Amino acid sequence: MLQRYLPILQWLKVYNRETLTSDLVAAVIVTIMLIPQSLAYALLAGLPPEVGLYASILPLVAYAIFGTSRTLAVGPVAVVSLMTAAAVGNLALAGTAEYLAAAIALAFLSGVILILMGLFRLGILANFLSHPVISGFITASGLIIAASQLKHILGVDAGGHNLLDILMALAGQLAHINLPTLIIGVSATAFLFWVRKQLKPLLVKVGLGPRLADIIAKAGPVLAVVATTLAVWGLDLQAQGVKVVGQVPSGLPGLTLPSFDLGLWKQLFVSALLISIVGFVESVSVAQTLAAKRRQRIDPDQELVGLGASNIAAAASGGFPVTGGFSRSVVNFDAGAETPAAGAFTAVGIAMATLVLTPLIFFLPKATLAATIIVAVLSLVDLGALKRTWAYSRSDFAAMLATIVLTLVHGVELGIIAGVGLSVLLYLYRTSKPHSAIVGRVPGTEHFRNIDRHQVETEQHILTLRVDESLYFANARYLEDLIYDQVARNPELRHLVLMCPAVNLIDASALESLEAINQRLMDSGVKFHLSEVKGPVMDKLKDTHFLHDLSGEIFLSQYAAWEKLRATSQPCDNN
């Protein structure tokens, strides 16, 4: 029991020198990768750079204690940082103390929501985010994030939380582009793209193992950071208008108490809920991918607790919302991390960086951080998914397109809510007109098939309708229409059989519809029968009025129905 809620107890007792070595190596690599990322995502969220570092210390320790994935690396990630900026940007101006306080409150609230979801086993809420909606949302977010960073590349001032606003603001600022900033920004972006696409194959060519090559390539941003920092310092580019990170307070974050202003919580609640769910979905899918590779398992409900604890830890140390990140977790895994202790060691690494490195990043240009963000998020943009989804399913495509368009035009929150709403509506619509077929007997067999597709036997007095869907409120009335239609069309009809091999559920609405159908068919002189009703559905029907009032019978197999009804409905032929 205790182990379920404290997964650390499971792995700590088998911890040995070998796992320690592996974890330490992975921690060093992830630390190097995380430093520029943390600074960059703080910038994206509209927060001071050190906040990104703070959000990469205690949360990792909390996850090491409460998380169930052996290799997940938590911290600030792009999409959640964008959502933070959108949520907090509605309440305060970036750079103010209120802004920071709201970001901290958001992390705290999100942590509380995640833990409650975990304790009440509500991980299932994440299911409402369909894959097309998530994919569309991440693509649109990636585009917004990339656009939002262009101002740092161009060296201008421009804000906005959706693509239109951002591009309009940028267009108005084109006259004020700062050339040295532009040169640094464009060359850093080009270098990072080259690193991402070309460096790994190159390193493999010169003889490095593919895993090592991958890890070195992932450290590209560090090289860009060092080079551009040196350039700004050496060439005194700050004097020419290149914006730098500047003074970053050195030292570990103090413990902070989040704001307990209920009004603020109320304003942040929907944002915190969305951030929690999006963060959880992203994190758990990374965790599952990595766990499967080593035949380990993660517990999604405990993952909620782990991520919740991480967010509360973030809030307690002056950070902002965090979740499990894709690329850093993959690096952690590839670098050989074996237990969450690697995360704890990474936390120590980042803590040391905040103690020692902060003076060194004074001259780090914001354009370089923007370049790392742009290159990272553009890999999230997957417009090809639109084409693939269109080919497979029109309604999934509609949900995806709506999510993308609304996110780009109206911002992240409306985009994701509209996507979820639309996919639910489309699903209900789809099941509200279920596939159905009038079936007949394949001659000489006990099988029954669609009369439109197969050469089958039918009887004038008997009609068998097979419905391939659970019967519930969204299609109950459709079923009624379908049956009344058939009855009105076939004046000779005496028996109607509803064949139910694919009916997994009959809800109260469908039950009432079946009762109405039974009554109305009786009024028309037609007997109503069911066949091939599944066990669990039959269990439910057993105690109902419907079964008592049914004018016909319930047949175990359609063949039994056919045999019996054919015999009784044609007494003349039998003479």
Next chain:
Amino acid sequence: MLQRYLPILQWLKVYNRETLTSDLVAAVIVTIMLIPQSLAYALLAGLPPEVGLYASILPLVAYAIFGTSRTLAVGPVAVVSLMTAAAVGNLALAGTAEYLAAAIALAFLSGVILILMGLFRLGILANFLSHPVISGFITASGLIIAASQLKHILGVDAGGHNLLDILMALAGQLAHINLPTLIIGVSATAFLFWVRKQLKPLLVKVGLGPRLADIIAKAGPVLAVVATTLAVWGLDLQAQGVKVVGQVPSGLPGLTLPSFDLGLWKQLFVSALLISIVGFVESVSVAQTLAAKRRQRIDPDQELVGLGASNIAAAASGGFPVTGGFSRSVVNFDAGAETPAAGAFTAVGIAMATLVLTPLIFFLPKATLAATIIVAVLSLVDLGALKRTWAYSRSDFAAMLATIVLTLVHGVELGIIAGVGLSVLLYLYRTSKPHSAIVGRVPGTEHFRNIDRHQVETEQHILTLRVDESLYFANARYLEDLIYDQVARNPELRHLVLMCPAVNLIDASALESLEAINQRLMDSGVKFHLSEVKGPVMDKLKDTHFLHDLSGEIFLSQYAAWEKLRATSQPCDNN
């Protein structure tokens, strides 16, 4: 084509003297019944009494032209009148010109919505109203309506649109009860209850046919109206504080143009949509019940057009929202109506009443109208449905209870919206954890059954999982968890078969989950197979990457999977 949109063309050409006689008889009976009802429902909606008569003339003619039911009688009904009062009461004070204008605009808007729904075949929207939600809504509305009429029975002033408000207002007025009004109200109510419960059996006993007895019993309100009107006139009760209908303008309604104030339309839109859907659901279920008795059929999409035309006709003649009523349609049917011409003749009857009868109802006490409303709506209250629904399905019960409680406490609109939202959520929740079973082979057969319920054969290296639900976004992740769990638990596993006989749909989310499962099982050295995939599902899967990447096979039958995998996974046993 023209006949589809103008159903009158279908029956008019076979119209003859016989049908004319039947229709005329039915029209006379329905007219007598409709006069007090129309006045009462106008009162319930907070409108002048003549508006109720106006809403019972042109709408009937419009429905006769555009409706598909042969016997449906449209006009003001209780629930829609209550919804009208709630919607318009938010915008204006009852009795003002603005209030009447808003009610007319509501009818017009509702008519437009209904016609658009009909033309775009959106009758399916009504499916979102599950039976438990409608039943709960009507029960709660009935209670609110009955409570709202108590003020007329007591002769006091008290308002409110939900049960709490109304009861609180009444409680504050108990000191001001008007005794003569109370006597009239209570005796009229008691008389009408007696008519409803006892008169028909009595008439049958003395030798009348049950149908005729029923029709006479339904005319009970007319008797109450005549008797109490005479009492008020003869005893000069108006002087003692009995409120009467008073001066009603005589003559036919003039044609009115509804308000084209866009701001007003915006405010009324949600109410108009809800009224349209609730009215449609009520009307179409009555129409279907009656049509089935004569093996006729109705076209739900054209019904939308018919009801839409009726509402626009109501707006054009100064009326308020109308729909097909249950009791009046049954009377129409029982009285022998054969075509919608009966409705047109009823309209003529009501028109004559507005010309001739209005001076006669000056002394009609409002308490009598309130009594007819109370007796009519209390028959709609069905608290027993709560018990029946509880016995059949907990989640349907929850939706029903939420609808009742929220309607009573917060009013009709929030009640119905919450009910719809909750039933959708509960359905998604229910399908998000589908029934599933690990199956094994029933020895010596080709059948496979749940290992927990049956004595079956299994193989160490092969695991077969049967999922009894369509695979879609709400359960895609659950499926992943389920499978990863099994794989992590069975280190010997080499083949996992997903058995899909009850899978009617695989959406894009589930497809991606299947791809992820395939990939992760491959990483764990387990092959992934499907069996018994349905035709339409297979058609969709055919062109996907998933099928191309699948590590295992797709088997037509589970037995084929079992035979083949058992042979290949145990090469040693075969030596």
